[in-house]
Amino acid sequence: xxxxxxxxxxxxxxxxxxxxxxxxxxxxxxxxxxxxxxxxxxxxxxxxxxxxxxxxxxxxxxxxxxxxxxxxxxxxxxxxxxxxxxxxxxxxxxxxxxxxxxxxxxxxxxxxxxxxxxxxx
Amino acid sequence: xxxxxxxxxxxxxxxxxxxxxxxxxxxxxxxxxxxxxxxxxxxxxxxxxxxxxxxxxxxxxxxxxxxxxxxxxxxxxxxxxxxxxxxxxxxxxxxxxxxxxxxxxxxxxxxxx
Numbered sequence: 001x002x003x004x005x006x007x008x009x010x011x012x013x014x015x016x017x018x019x020x021x022x023x024x025x026x027x028x029x030x031x032x033x034x035x036x037x038x039x040x041x042x043x044x045x046x047x048x049x050x051x052x053x054x055x056x057x058x059x060x061x062x063x064x065x066x067x068x069x070x071x072x073x074x075x076x077x078x079x080x081x082x083x084x085x086x087x088x089x090x091x092x093x094x095x096x097x098x099x100x101x102x103x104x105x106x107x108x109x110x111x112x113x114x115x116x117x118x119x120x121x
Numbered sequence: 122x123x124x125x126x127x128x129x130x131x132x133x134x135x136x137x138x139x140x141x142x143x144x145x146x147x148x149x150x151x152x153x154x155x156x157x158x159x160x161x162x163x164x165x166x167x168x169x170x171x172x173x174x175x176x177x178x179x180x181x182x183x184x185x186x187x188x189x190x191x192x193x194x195x196x197x198x199x200x201x202x203x204x205x206x207x208x209x210x211x212x213x214x215x216x217x218x219x220x221x222x223x224x225x226x227x228x229x230x231x232x233x234x
Binding site: 035037039044045046047050059060061062095097104105106107108109110111112113114 | 122152159161163165169170171172173176177182212214216218219221222223224225226227228
């Protein structure tokens with residue numbers, strides 16, 4: 001069974017930093033693209049970033065480009081999202097999601113339960 | 122960037138009745154390489170993570186009840202729930218995975234009338 005477990009969320013002040021982790025199990029992690037998606041209060045889902053299995057293709061939403069860094073450690077089956085220069089607009093539940101094998105152009109077929117990031121003074 | 126729109130924003134349907142949600146992309150998401158539409162539908166029940174219902178515009182995921190169906194091609198797509206059940210109360214999102222950023226629609230909230 002595929003399992004994704006996010007951690008690392010919490011309360012942070014504007015301008016601060018936070019690192020999210022997503023521990024994966026139940027599939028061959030290194031073969032799959034992984035994505036971060038967020039859900040802000042009262043808003044819809046927002047695609048944040050994607051990283052291919054070999055980390056050779058990385059993309060970000062314009063809203064986080066230059067502030068967030070996605071990475072992965074395939075030896076630990078873990079996905080990361082380093083967030084810096086955080087803004088109040090970054091307040092959201094952050095989900096990691098599993099994409100396709102061999103291609104990043106795939107739907108997200110498994111999701112974690114999410115971790116809440118609150119940016120507030 | 123591809124902009125996704127959905128209609129309606131919300132709808133209330135009686136139990137056992139049909140619910141229809143529309144999704145439109147600002148440009149075609151039909152891939153010429155495999156003649157498939159890079160369009161997915163997700164269901165998000167309050168308090169839960171999103172769940173993939175439909176991929177490639179019309180392929181139902183394993184375990185998804187057959188009352189859920191997807192149709193459409195190019196820029197216009199539809200999710201149909203043929204007979205609404207109480208457990209279908211959720212927000213439904215379409216998403217294109219044709220061009221990065223892989224944008225979502227704004228969501229359609231489905232409730233029981």
